[in-house]
Amino acid sequence: MSNIYRAFENGKAFIPFITCGDPDLDTTERVVLEAVKNGADLIELGIPFSDPTAEGPVIQGANVRALRGGATTDRIFSLVRRIRQHTDTPMVFMTYANVVFSYGPDRFIGSCRDMGIDGLILPDLPYEEKDEFLPECHEHGVDLISFIAPTSENRIAMIAGEAEGFLYIVSSLGVTGQRNEIKTDIASIVKTVRENTDIPCAVGFGISAPEQAKRMASLSDGAIVGSAIIRIIEEYGKDSPSHVGEYVRQMKEAVMSAD
């Protein structure tokens, strides 16, 4: 078991997603530390991929900027080592299966353990294919995070029963990105999850406003926000750390009020 459980020990969790290297790796380092300082409980660090098929336009844009800026898996590993000197807040990588596969699963996941990465989120690795990396994850004590989607239905019990770290509940159909309204019956998904596991679950996709985060956190153990943070970084670039920090502070406050 990794340190992920600690992210859910400070009341409802707020989990920001940040694409590494957007607009550059130094800015990412400062953004992460500002997010931690302002109450982020778990950091989802995105390793950019050329063809992020689960992402909407905003995070696609971050991937393009990061790769253009020269972010590579090795450089991101160095970044994480630098960040780890300043914080012990749990961190997970979010990327695509090919990034791990091409690096060599054992080499990639072993490096995760060495640098203090607690988990791996791979949107193109469903339950049926998790054995691709699960042996290495177990060997190195890195949690392989599972998704539950609005379409999972009869699959929820099966997925939850074997889940580790935390469960990522996808709020809506479609790709990542802001939405005005989340219509999925999160409460009934969480109910089924609870019947099958004790591990925490957090809701992501489409959350941007504090009110939405509060509502999602009231139905689960936390809220995950990506696109809204990427937009701040896109707007303010190198000056974004303080803006992201302020946003994280508001969002953490909102999810805490859901308790």
Add this chain to the structure above:
Amino acid sequence: MTNPAGRFGNHGGQYIPETLMNAVIELEEAYNRYRDDPGFKKELETLFNEYAGRPSRLYFAEKMTEDLGGAKIYLKREDLNHTGAHKINNVLGQALLAKKMGKTRLIAETGAGQHGVATATAAALMGMECVVFMGEEDTVRQALNVYRMKLLGAEVVPVRSGTATLKDAVSEAMREWTSRISDTHYCLGSVMGPHPFPTIVRDFQSVISREIKEEMLKKEGRLPDAVLACVGGGSNAIGSFYNFIDDREVRLIGCEAAGRGVDTFETAATIATGRPGIFHGMKSYFCQDEFGQIAPVYSISAGLDYPGIGPEHAWLHDTKRAEYVAVTDEEAVSAFEYLARTEGIIPAIESAHAVAHAIKIAPDMDKDRIIVITLSGRGDKDCAAIARYRGEDIHE
């Protein structure tokens, strides 16, 4: 050949977001229910024969054979199908299946536009809504096909992300599918993507090799020595190979697009330059950099301009049952012109890659040897681009 998880050796699988899992499971269940259903098979056969114009001809290319002075050359004329390419075989099958599943809307990706046109055609025929995703660069290269799709009632969405070509069109179609599943079937155009697509598309395309075999036995009383087809994702190639896989004496040769050459970055030859990876729902070979970022590939042919290859081809390559060769833009364009002059047949620039390889190997083969080249499509759509390649600007 394929185990229950949709594997071809190590390749294949279902590397897709959880949101789509129940959709592909539902598709697999429906396919298993209908694939051997006599009513479904009859309905599809009627569509193939009465609507698409099957069986397609196996034509003895006598002048080409004489000119090259070696093996006897036959052309499998998929270019004569309705809509002008092999794509219609798969599309009619999938559209009929989607209809049985109660879907009312088809979405598709397209490169050269042939699959998009075929999907728009089937949607029109079956009274379904249709949205086609096409790389913006390809909408320019293949403007005529964009018009055809619109004429057939489809909406064409230009894709601007990434390299704005076929792979980005696939990504965008997958994104669209995750946002609207209940009434929508993703009519994938090649033997790629997550299981069960590589199997479904192969089965619907395998009519090509079934017909080649029957006709060859009738005409020559024997099997061919080699079957050649171009490979992007690989649907016409797998269709041409499938019924010969167990006939070990028949050489199966897939012709990839080398673009400006396999030693340049401007290539789309996946077997020649790629390595194993996981992308677009499948494990297979992909053109990629050292960190697994998918490479921006290039070919003069929009239909072969894809950084991966179907998982069954990857397996046929691993087991050495099929050979994969790379053919450059220049060789393909020369073959395009050659076939036009020699046989009075203008092949699709995709298919011209297979013709080019036949031109290379036929002269060294004995006269009692037989080669079949699958002409996957007709070349009308390519005339403006080829003219441009030769320095002549024509307006369609």
